[in-house]
Amino acid sequence: MEKLNKYSEFTLIFKYASKDLGRNYKKISSIILTLFISLFILSAIFTIEDSLKKELNDNAKVLLGGDLEIDYNRNQGNLNLVNKVKEFSTVSQMIEFSTMLSTVGRTKNKSLFTRIKTVDEKYPLYGKVIYEPKGAFDRMQEEPNTILINESLSKTLKIKINEKVKVQDQIFTVIGIIKSVPDVSGFVAFGDWALAGKQTLEILKLNGIGSFLNYEYKVKFNLNDDPDKIEKRIKNIFKNDEKVKLRYPENSASGLKRIINSFSQFLSLVSISAILIAGIGIANTLLSFINQNNMSIAVRKAVGFYSVNIKNLYYLQLLILLFIITVISYVSSFLIIPVVDKYLSDGLGLNVYPKFSLINFIKIFLVGLLVLIIFSIPTISSIDQVKASNLFRNVFQNLQFYYSKKSITLSIILLSALVLIFTFSSEKATYSFGYFVAFFNCLIIFFLLSKIVIYSLKKFNFSSNILLKVSIKNITQTKSITPITVMSLGLGLTLLLTLALVGTNFKREIAKSIPDIAPDYFFVGIQKGEKEKFEKGIYNMDPDANIEIVPIVSSGIVKINGVNPNTYIKPDNDSYWVIGSERRSSWVENVPKDNPILQGEWWDLSKPNELQISLDAKVASDFKIKLGDIFTLNIYGREIDGKVINFREVDYRDLSINFAMLFNPQFAKNIPHEYLATAKFNDPDKFDETLMLEVLPSLSMIKIADYLTKVTAVLNKVFIAVTLISAVTIVIGLIVITSAIMVQGKVKEYQNLVFKILGFSKKDIVYSSIIEFFIIFMSVILIATFFAVTGSKFIVENIFDLLWKFDFKVLVYLCSSVGLVTLVLIMVTNLKYLNPKVYPLIRNQ
Amino acid sequence: MTTLLKLKKINLKYQTGKKNISVLNNIDLIIKKKETVSVVGESGSGKTSLIMLIGGLERPTSGKIIFKEKEITSLTEDEISEVRKKSIGIIFQSFYLIPNYTALENVALTLELNKFKNPKKEAKILLDRFGLKHRFNNLPSQLSGGEQQRVAIARAIAMKPDLILADEPTGNLDTENSLMISDILFKYVKEEGSSLIIVTHDPKLADKSKRKINIKDGKIK
Structure with a gap:
């Protein structure tokens, strides 16, 4: 190729890129579709988040009042x-x-x-x-x-x-x-x-x-x-x-902003998962597209194009495509705003409007660009393998992904950049980073799984069934879609199963386990002289009621070891609430049964004139409090120093009376106080709230069941929304699988023709496809279940502090639904290759 | 000799856009058991279409095909597959081996399909017979044209079919390989007593058959 100046070279490449794209866009329809869905979700998240924050900022004074x-x-x-x-x-x-x-x-x-x-x-x-x-x-x-x-x-x-x-x-x-x-x-x-x-x-x-x-x-x-x-x-x-x-x-609305940030962090992670799964499909489709253009690449090389010019031609096509898709995705995301507006105006009285943000557009474009470059490097690099001399022999080798040290390094750098952008722009960077570590580990393990499945099936010749043999051959052949299917389906299924298991555990704990151990009612506002009256009122209605009644006093932590408590903890820490505002504390003679001491000793009776504090061990750990540290508490306007003498394990899940701070009764009993009580009735129907209010008019009663019902209802909606949103990864996975099958269409059609010639019936071919699917899907389920169980157990037990139980029903429902949808999709996609037209194929047309 | 195959008033028409193209017109043909027949004619005369109809890979527009006293034109696609599986071997000019199966696997596949007890053992014997002992585990892409065609023949004859259909089996081969392939094919039908219908442009190959049929404009001349 005659050496052109940079501008002329770019113009020439741009001209050819636009022309090629215009002619070939149908062949890369799966790239367009997966990229559009992924970027649309990302755009929708950014647009909703921005619109909401704008609404909150614009109305900050209104919201604050x-x-x-x-x-x-x-x-x-x-x-x-x-x-x-x-x-x-x-x-x-x-x-x-x-x-x-x-x-x-x-x-x-x-x-x-x-x-x-x-x-x-x-x-x-x-x-x-x-x-x-x-x-x-x-x-x-x-x-x-x-x-x-x-x-x-x-x-x-x-x-x-x-x-x-x-x-x-x-x-x-x-x-x-x-x-x-x-x-x-x-x-x-x-x-x-x-x-x-x-x-x-x-x-x-x-x-x-x-x-x-x-x-x-x-x-x-x-x-x-x-x-x-x-x-x-x-x-x-x-x-x-x-x-x-x-x-x-x-x-103002800091709580709402925190919820928005956390939710958008979760959604961003789901969308980046979808984009990365889409990336696997993009690489595959692109390789097939380049393979289809094998001859035209060779011809271009023969007429003098440099390999780098041809590669740039493809990169430019992707860039043009990405720009168009980003524009469409971003503009389409504005269509979601009226739906969000309806829900928010009904629920919170907030109104959101679409807001164009150039920064958001650039962010979405950059994310798309990073993913495209990461996944297209090994594909477009394969162009170097095409030789002009192939034209003389009329032999075109199928191109393979090309990995060089340079391309691997570049891919890793770009992938790290993508991970870091998402990690550090999220509300809780540690969670995002943890998610990415888990995601890439799963990706690697699913890839290895596909290789293990292929290796094992190749190694063991354990069946004489012809259909099983054909299926195994399809799975183990050099260019089988097994790795792509296992990775894309595996990642989506893992995410879906994990969220479902977290959701069901949450619901079960709230709907069943907690009510079993929790009291039926909380009673607040029992004054000092009303304790006996209260107990009598309860026992009159249900003599078998189990009442727990404790003194409460309100106190705020003013200082820890003489300094501002805010220096001990950041506002985003789970235990910040302890110093956020005044808390209620109590005192007891003996160690509560469900609050075992983890460190330190119970009350030192020899020092009745000193305030001694028993602290929740988790709070102590989050604040980095040591035994012997001094808390300065504000109790009814008086500042009193208390020494932390032990740490207790407090389990808030049972909703019984639990306090972060307990005081020694010898000291605390003289503080003006009220009482807090819980009651668990033998028969809750025996308890009449109105009658109780006649006994103690200023009493406040909180029926746990009512609150749990409300919480369960909200959680149900949240989990349905979350599961549906995360199902997008399955959708992307299915598109990737479908495109992988379509990419193999010619091979599949040819193979089915030979099978037909040899006497295979359609039924045989369909059965072998089903067997092939089951072998792959079963191995995916096995590993996805393992990851989902491990992941959900970790989340439920360590993040939410709840009991985790395996829910077999959910696993069966979800796996069979995903399996059925995948199977139907695979069958439908394969259908057109099932009955190949013999004449054109035999005639090499 | 008893009749193996009978074609009665076979017509084949294709629709291309608004045009109706008549490929085969009123073909009547009888093939007897152990008979070898060459089908010759110009390109586009309908030779391959005839083979495809006999093999049950296409359906005639009208007429009947009776194979082993059974009318196969009225059978379902799966029933035709069953007939083909057991009784008809087809050989193509472009070999049509499964690219990701080794030579051995390509041949064994037919035997396995017919539930042979030791398919691999039988396949090895066949390939060995055609001088391919050293190529058992090679993929088609690693074989020469002649070797690929020998594998294709081995696959077609693996279950000892009553009828072998060969469409230009030497069309893609050099003279030496063509000779080898035709020798193998004719030697086999002679030894095993199968019938052979061979479509060819090669007069020497056509002459090897007992009967020669000339097709012109979709009609037997």
Whole structure:
């Protein structure tokens, strides 16, 4: 080829690449399809995540309920400081608490543990409360003993507007139903809740611990003020108040943001798995495509093209294809936004809109490019094997993947780059990295498995059945699709089985195991003098009830060994909650039966005047606490130093009374306290909530079964969604297998023709295909089950701290469904090669 | 000699677009047991089509084919496969060996299909008989054209068929190999008593048969 300058060379290659692509796109349809599905999923994840985050950021003030939030937790706080803020901004006070809300005047009244938010007339500072009927919100502020309830509460207790309800010993009239409130960030978004006027607090008897009281002051800056300056001013006002927590719009909906990040991390990992599985198929299809163009490559070489020009020609075709697919995938992902919008606006009152992001587009393109280059290097490098001299002999050897040191190194570097990009851009890098390690290990093991299957079948001649022999021959032949089938199906099946086993274990634990060991009810808000009354009330209804009653006190960890506890732990740590806000602690004489001591000694009775702390061993490990370390606790405004003297193994799964911190009773019994109780009834139907409320009106009752039902329902939806999403890897795997069969189409057709000539019936050919499939699929199931069992056991036991059990039914259902779909697909794909047209083949047409 | 094969008023037509192409017209033919017949004619005269119809690889548009007193034109595809498996051996110009099977496996496959007790042993004997002892474990791509055709013949005759159909068996071979192949084929039918229908352009090969049929424009002349 005459030496051209770089630009002319590029123009020439581009011209030929575009021409070739235009003519051959049908031959590489499986590359287009798998690449599109994978990139579409990735695009959808990025688009939804971005749109959601944009919505959360745009509405940060609405979600927080103000430009700033002053949170005093269980205390009213320093009103002098709050009043200072009122001097230069608008402040809305709100108090949230939990108590029982019951129906009245029915034959059988019902009660529900409800979160009530009392608000003043300034509420909401941003956004709107959507309710009906018109004017109900203003009536609630003006008329005492009126309340607005949310739709869920209205449905659960079947309460209608103007119906009376009882909260503690007070009767309220339900004057409206709320559809949504704007400040979902700090308020409950799910479950049962209500809004009441600020005067409500005065007529109810609320206690600090049992009512889960929370005092908040939302602040709205004046329009003309500089927000930064006002923020600094407020910070300055509260700088010496250790009890207050100031929150800013950027901290709003942090829980929701964490869920979005975790979910998008999971989805990104599923999508990258799909892309990598697609990569296996792309490499295979591309090799076949190059093989089909064997002669044209030889002709191009003969007329003077350099090998590198021809390789660039193919790379350029892939690049053009990738660009087009990325554009289509990214644009198509916008179509999903209205669906997401519908669910989010119904559930959270959030609205999402498609948002174009050039960075996201480039990220998706880059991911696609990396995968394409990684998997096409050994394929396109095979072009070097084509010789122009082949034209003289009219002999064209089938090309093989070409691995050189350089290409292997480049592939490893690019693959590492891909893994690192995904790992470090995810919420929890360790989990992502762990996932990739597991994924590549599985990939290698499935590849080795395919080789072991081929080797074993070649080695052992154990059958005289002709169909079995033909099947084995198909599996073991040089260019069989066994490795591709085993790898793509194996990876997809492993992921699906693992998630299903995690899901069923989770559901079983929540739906069956936990209720078996968990109490039926939690009771909070039992005052010091009400302990006997409470016990009597329970035993009157069920003398055989099993009651556990413990004192509780609220305390916050102010310092650990004299320094800020935040220096001991990062906010994303599982144990951060211990210092996140005030926690409830208790005290007991003896070591709790289900809380064995792992390290240290039980209470030192010789030091009754010193606070001794027994700490949850996991918390201790996460905080790196040693025996003898000192915790400074804030208990009712007093700072008390306590020494950590032992670590307990706390198992929170049984939902019984478990505390991260236990105190020595000799010291703690003098602290003002309430009681927390659990009860397990011989016959739960004997217990009447309404009757109990008549005995103790301020008592709050949490029925475990109700919460478990709600959690199970949510988890069910999550697991169905997760399983469906992960099934995309199976879909990609099936496309890869189908394309691999189609790539072999000519060979298959030829083989079936010879079989036909020799006297094989169609039935024989179909049977041998079925046998072939079963041999491969059974080995895949075996290894996939092993990985799924190991993986799900690790996740369930180590990440979720739950009991793991093998679920044979799920395994059978999933494997048989995937197997059946795969078999049908293989059969349908093979169908057109089953009945080859003899004449054209015999005539070499 | 008793009749092995009878073709009655066989017609074969193909539809290409809107055109109807008549390949074979009113063919009547009788082949007796142990008979050797050469089919000659110009390219496109319908010789290969005739072989395919006899082998049950295609169905005639009309007419009847009776093989061993059984009308095979009315049989299902699987029933025809059964007849072919047991009684008809076919040899092609392009050999049609299975590329990923060794020479031994290609031959043994037919025997296994017919449930022979020691298929590999029988296949080895056959290949040895055709001078391919040293090629048992070679793939077709590792064999010369002559060797490939010998394997194809071994495969076709492995289950001692009543009828051997050979479509230009020496068409892809040099003179030396052609001679070897024709000798093997005719020697075999003589020894084993099979009937042979051989399509060829080679007059010398055609002359080896007892009967010669000339086909022109789809008709026997």
